[in-house]
Amino acid sequence: MEKQLTTKQATELFEAILSLKSTKECKAFLRDVCTLSEIEAMIERFQVAKMVKDNVPYREISKKTGSSTATVTRVAHWLHHGMGGYDLVLDRMK
Numbered sequence: 001m002e003k004q005l006t007t008k009q010a011t012e013l014f015e016a017i018l019s020l021k022s023t024k025e026c027k028a029f030l031r032d033v034c035t036l037s038e039i040e041a042m043i044e045r046f047q048v049a050k051m052v053k054d055n056v057p058y059r060e061i062s063k064k065t066g067s068s069t070a071t072v073t074r075v076a077h078w079l080h081h082g083m084g085g086y087d088l089v090l091d092r093m094k
Contacts, residue, residue: 048075049086 051061
């Protein structure tokens, strides 16, 4: 998977995202690139990550977000052992 993120095509996608200048532009781009289900999944994971970072119990996160405990556990794993993307964004949004 990591190799797929280092291709020229992947870099072009990441640069396209970086070129967006507003929430409205981001919404339009993501809606054209992703299905509604994919966007909803990203929204859900981001909300879970925020709560995990705030030390909310996993069952409470599951109840509040509608996410399965498996999803909460998976997001928590990536938050703590991933590439630091969640922490980077969550810290910048404070």
